[in-house]
Amino acid sequence: MSPFTGSAPRTERWEHLRLTIDEGVATVTLARPDKLNALTFGAYADLRDLLAELSRERSVRALVLAGEGRGFCSGGDVDEIIGATLAMDTAQLLDFNRMTGQVVRALRECPFPVIAAVHGVAAGAGAVLALAADFRVAAPSARFAFLFTAVGLSGGDMGAAYLLPRVVGLGHATRILMLGEPVRAPEAERIGLISELTGEGETGTRSAALAQRLADGPALALAQTKALLTAELDMPLAASVEMDAATQALLMNGEDYAEFHAAFTEKRPPKWRGR
DSSP: OOOOOOSOOOOOOOSSSEEEEETTEEEEEEOOGGGTTOBOHHHHHHHHHHHHHHHHHOOOOEEEEEEOTTOSBOOBOIIIIIHHHTTOOHHHHHHHHHHHHHHHHHHHHSSSOEEEEEOSEEETHHHHHHHHSSEEEEOTTOEEEOOGGGGTSOSOOTTHHHHHHHHHOHHHHHHHHHHOOOEEHHHHHHTTSOSEEOOTTOHHHHHHHHHHHHHTSOHHHHHHHHHHHHHGGGOOHHHHHHHHHHHHHHHHTSHHHHHHHHHHHHTSOOOOOOO
């Protein structure tokens, strides 16, 4: 994401989510607890635009995505989205589905790690948002439900058919996307869908601790690692090792690489600058 901006000012207030930033960690909270944080058209657009703004500003070094209340996110609002889409023509439907995909691309392409703090339900689009994060820290109450076939749509929504097999393997992904049955926390941990299983009520604390650890680390190295993990998913080995070589050569010219050597020599912790 280019850091260069046009004349549009920074957004000071987000209507469909809550944002806090502290010591390089952004916390984005879906805040419709009475609706299990069901997503609206505006919520999708806010997530898309917020991730673009934070990516340009370069002040955020890690992001936690969480849900307020009893669950993470129950997916698209049945009345405000599913009902409305029945009245749309093909062009409008394509615009909407492209927008939801842009949110997933923004989560994968932003230059900082994203942690999904999941408790309770993560269903439909909510499950895909968690899937698109770099880390999923989940409570025992967490359950992931990719429900798209249950409403007569393809299970490959918002990039799920691309991302899920790469996280849990083709066999598990086929079962999960076709049957739409909930994947509860113990199974999600077993098949690699979650990064850390916490105690109940501890996802916020554990996610914040992980985010701060990442934010305090070498930001440029982490950003390039994330970029390579995404870019090399479909590359042949020869192209991958060449991209790795070019990336390492650039980072070896950076301040953080020299800082590590200085810190090692002086027997002190490195002071990462993200440059």
